[in-house]
Amino acid sequence: MKKMRIMRLLVMLSILVIILSACSGNNANGDEKSSEKGGDVYTFKVSHVTQESHVWHQTALKFGEELEKLSDGRMKLEIYPASQLGLEKDMAQQLETGSLDFGFLTNAYMSTRQDSLNAWFMPFTFKNLEEAVKMRESEAAKQMLEDLNSQGLVGLDFIFAGNRHILMKNGHVSSPQDLKGKKIRIIGSPAIQEFWEKVGAGPTAMPLSEVYTSLQTGVIDGIDIDLDALVTEKYYENAENLTLTNHITFPSVIVMSQKTYDKLTTEDQEIVKKALKAAADWGVQEAIQRENKNLEELKKHGVKVKELTDTSAFDSIAKEVKDKYAEKSPVIKKFLEEAKQ
Structure with missing residues (x-):
């Protein structure tokens, strides 16, 4: 009898283990549970390269708020800013394997993986950030996102840090001649690299973490930068001449x-x-508002600001780059055509 009771107990324990295993699950990061309100509970991970004061991080926070609200609290977001999970190539690998759920990846890095994304870097296409933001809804931009499926990624949207300008240790910029032979820190992108080479500068790709000291020590003469990063990273402490080039x-x-x-x-x-x-709708409007706020902030810090109103000295270079990339990619060609409308 005693042996029979032990056998029954073992059978009941085995059944209980099977039931508990069936009821448990895994979300993107191993914490999925059933909600009392119905549906699974998720804690997603998102990563990006900027500081917490940057508009991209603020947009990620907004995304987390919207997720919780729309899911009745079932979905939450853990944010890893400032490359805490590694370089962007590491983030991309984590996204491919599913150990990272979302990434706010720079178009600079992504353009090295997908050529059509170089469309955003066609020189002197937008006079201001508002013009660039409108292209987020273009058919060409939607095609770029759709094409990311081949990389194991779901392209969701674009947000912006702002348009790019030129900060120099010495002097402002009115023509390519002012940049000839100058070492300019750039973001690593095929189209950007080519533009700066044709300008006659010495384009130097380097991580954000190295830019401050490189300006300080004279390793570089200037940087290709958006205003939000210029304020948040305080590069103006080592270079004070800003030309608004867009x-x-x-x-x-x-x-x-x-x-x-x-x-x-x-x-x-x-x-x-x-x-x-x-969140993205909020983020692009926040970026537009920050353009003016950041400019005023820079002026308060003593930055000498000059606007490049006549870009004709760069026309031939811009056309050469655009023609080359439009020929390489029908998506880029369509993007440029839509931008003119």
Whole structure:
């Protein structure tokens, strides 16, 4: 009898283990549970390269708020700013494997993986950030996002840090001649590299973490920079001559891991898309407002600001770059055509 009771107890314990295993699950990062309100509970991870004061981080915070609101608290977001999870190539690998759920990746890095994204870097296409933001809804921009599927990524949207300008240790810029032979820190992108080479400068790609001291020690003569990064990283402490050129714009490509996306129900996929769209809409408007605020902040810090109103000295260079990339990519060609409308 005693042996029979032990056997029954073992059988009941085995059944209990099977039931508990069936009831448990895994979300994108191993914490999925059932909500009392219905649906699974998720804690997603998102990473980016900027500081917490930057507009991209603020947009990520807004995304988290929207996720919680639209999911009735079932979805939360853990944010890892300032490259805490590694360089962007590391983030991309984590997205591909599903260990990272969302990435706000610079268009500079992503353009090295997908040629059509160089469209955003066609020189002197936008007079201001408002013009660039409108192209977020263009058919060409939507095609760029769709094409990311081949990389195991779900392209969701674009947000912006602002348009790019030129900060120099000595003097302002009115023509390519002012940049000839100058070592200019750039972001690593094929189109940007080519533009600066044709200008006659010495383009130097380096991580953000090295820019401050490189300006300070004279390793570089200037930087290609957006105003938000210029304020948040305080580069003006080592270079005071800012020329407002608007020579390119600087988006972030917001992507989601395909593996994470595929784990969600159709309803939860729609919640993610809706939350991200609301956050991105907020983020691009915040970026536009920051352009003026950041400019005033820089002036308060003694930065000498000059606007390049006549860009004709750069026309032939800009045309050469645009023609080359439009020939390489039908998406870039379409993007440039839509930008003229």
